Amino acid sequence: MKKISDSTIRRLSKYYRSLEQLIENSIDTVSSDQLAEMDGITSAQVRKDLSFFGTFGKRGLGYNTKALKEQIGDILGLNRKWRVAIVGAGNIGRALVNYAEFSKQGFNVCLIMDTDSEKVDEQIHHLTVKDAAKMKEHIKAEKIDIGIIAVPTWAAQNTAEELMDAGVKAILNFAPISIKAPKGIHVKNENTAIEIEALSYYLTNGSG
Amino acid sequence: MKKISDSTIRRLSKYYRSLEQLIENSIDTVSSDQLAEMDGITSAQVRKDLSFFGTFGKRGLGYNTKALKEQIGDILGLNRKWRVAIVGAGNIGRALVNYAEFSKQGFNVCLIMDTDSEKVDEQIHHLTVKDAAKMKEHIKAEKIDIGIIAVPTWAAQNTAEELMDAGVKAILNFAPISIKAPKGIHVKNENTAIEIEALSYYLTNGSG
Numbered sequence: 560m561k562k563i564s565d566s567t568i569r570r571l572s573k574y575y576r577s578l579e580q581l582i583e584n585s586i587d588t589v590s591s592d593q594l595a596e597m598d599g600i601t602s603a604q605v606r607k608d609l610s611f612f613g614t615f616g617k618r619g620l621g622y623n624t625k626a627l628k629e630q631i632g633d634i635l636g637l638n639r640k641w642r643v644a645i646v647g648a649g650n651i652g653r654a655l656v657n658y659a660e661f662s663k664q665g666f667n668v669c670l671i672m673d674t675d676s677e678k679v680d681e682q683i684h685h686l687t688v689k690d691a692a693k694m695k696e697h698i699k700a701e702k703i704d705i706g707i708i709a710v711p712t713w714a715a716q717n718t719a720e721e722l723m724d725a726g727v728k729a730i731l732n733f734a735p736i737s738i739k740a741p742k743g744i745h746v747k748n749e750n751t752a753i754e755i756e757a758l759s760y761y762l763t764n765g766s767g
Numbered sequence: 768m769k770k771i772s773d774s775t776i777r778r779l780s781k782y783y784r785s786l787e788q789l790i791e792n793s794i795d796t797v798s799s800d801q802l803a804e805m806d807g808i809t810s811a812q813v814r815k816d817l818s819f820f821g822t823f824g825k826r827g828l829g830y831n832t833k834a835l836k837e838q839i840g841d842i843l844g845l846n847r848k849w850r851v852a853i854v855g856a857g858n859i860g861r862a863l864v865n866y867a868e869f870s871k872q873g874f875n876v877c878l879i880m881d882t883d884s885e886k887v888d889e890q891i892h893h894l895t896v897k898d899a900a901k902m903k904e905h906i907k908a909e910k911i912d913i914g915i916i917a918v919p920t921w922a923a924q925n926t927a928e929e930l931m932d933a934g935v936k937a938i939l940n941f942a943p944i945s946i947k948a949p950k951g952i953h954v955k956n957e958n959t960a961i962e963i964e965a966l967s968y969y970l971t972n973g974s975g
Contacts, residue, residue, distance in 0.1 A: 568968050572961040576943055598945055635964050636971030643963075650865055654858035660943050660960035666967075705966055729966040731959075735784055735868050737806055745969040747962045751939075752868035753780040754955045755851075756843050758913055758937040759874075760776050761953040763844030 567608050571631050573598045574605070578628040590621040637664050642702055644670035644727070646718050647709035648678045648688045651733050655707060657684045670701045691718075698725035708732045719746070775816050779839050781806045782813070786836040798829040845872050850910055852878035852935070854926050855917035856886045856896045859941050863915060865892045878909045899926075906933035916940040927954070 577597040581589055591609075595602040609627075632638045643666050645652045655661070656668050671683060672691035681688045689697050698706070706722040708715050708730060715734030722730055729745040732738045735753075740746045785805040789797055799817075803810040817835075840846045851874050853860045863869070864876050879891060880899035889896045897905050906914070914930040916923050916938060923942030930938055937953040940946045943961075948954045 565965060568965045569961055571968075572958075572964045573945065575964075580944070599947075634968065634971075636967035637964065641967055641970070650862035654862040655959070657858060658959065660958070661963065664960055664964065666960075666963055704970060705963065729970050731963050731966060736788070737781065737785075739807075745966050747965055749959055749962045750780075750868070751863070751866065751957055752872055752874070753777055754957045755869065755874055755913065755915075755939050756780045756783075756845065756872065757773060757776045757955055758939060758953050759844035759849055760779075760842065762849070762912060762937050763842075 563611050567611065568635070570598065570600070570604070570608050571635055574608070575628060575631045575635065575637065578624050578631070581624045582628060587624055588621040589624050589627075593621075640665050640667055641704045642670075643668045643705045643707060644672065644698060644701065644703040644722075645707045645709055646672050646691055646694070646722065647711075647733075648673040648675070648681065648683060649709060652707075652709035653683055655709065656686055666705070670697055670703060672697060691721075694721050695725040698722070698727060703727055705729045705731065708734055708738070710734060712736055771819050775819065776843070778806065778808070778812070778816050779843055782816070783836060783839045783843065783845065786832050786839070789832045790836060795832055796829040797832050797835075801829075848873050848875055849912045850878075851876045851913045851915060852880065852906060852909065852911040852930075853915045853917055854880050854899055854902070854930065855919075855941075856881040856883070856889065856891060857917060857919075860915075860917035861891055863917065864894055874913070878905055878911060880905060899929075902929050903933040906930070906935060911935055913937045913939065916942055916946070918942060920944055 574594055577594055591602040591605040595605045629638070643661065645655055645668060648671055652671060656671055661668060668686070670689060671686050672689045672694060673679060674691045678688050679690045706727040708718050710718050712734045715732060715736055716738060719730055719732065719738045719740060723740065723744055730738065730740065732746060732748045735750050737748060738746045782802055785802055799810040799813040803813045851869065853863055853876060856879055860879060864879055869876060876894070878897060879894050880897045880902060881887060882899045886896050887898045914935040916926050918926050920942045923940060923944055924946060927938055927940065927946045927948060931948065931952055936951070938946065938948065940954060940956045943958050945956060946954050
């Protein structure tokens, strides 16, 4: 398979959601035009994105919604379960423990840790906060695939290194810094402030 | 000014943070190479991004960190205050009321609303939850610039329309659907599940 760009992967996630919506509404086929309209992009872009993975639809007939959703799900690895650990039981960590979109797409949050002794042993939804000082042990015991960093900025890089040291290969980082990681470790940075700053830019410059 | 891409704006936000870090560490000048390394991109990209706004640095001397931060702040509209309202007092809404990165960059959350009568009048940090049934009134009274949607998926488009109806021109949407809005309204979608799905893709396909 060709190397595909981050933006294509993001769009695949969006098509996946649009297809879910169509299936919920009992719609069996969809054209690239319709998918494009649902996601606010061009149909040429939709066809180009899907072409990376071979031909799905038939010209003029559109795509079968269920089959396309299955195939995109396979590509994105959503047709299996992933075990997720959160480090940091602050506001963001708490919100993520029970984040419906995660469980819906197969991301099971099965561990939350903190270094603060006042938070350790606290119950957050279905989880009891574990001591982050024993991170490696907990990560191994829970067979974690993906680690989420929800600690203060100053502790983020260190937390990333502890996660990697414990064998975690994929990290979603909520701290507002870029995490450094060796090749072979996948890091995505989620920074809500960056999205709101784009709005600030558009409000300031009056375009977009 | 030329129309600049969303990805350039995102990178400007990152440079802004890197500059903050440098200034905190009392570093007065920075080269495009150093900025590039901090953000994991090429120095050619850094120079290209900054060239959209004219010449900041002097060849061979690098950029003055404080001046560059000021200028990027002006471009992004971060050197002023923005008044922000959150609709939805669930997990995400609660986490955002007290999100340090927002207040640090001049985004003041001054209103949170919900339709649930059990949540109305509840105290969340410095705010009292207001009744979303009177959204227009609250938005006007608080002179809101930016609205944040943190409601369930089924209510998101409707909430966006109420915000726009109340005069809000910029919306940050946390619901996992694409909000439809007329030209002139700025919408950014924040979907944490999409970032974690990119990790799932890389774990599945073993690249990236």
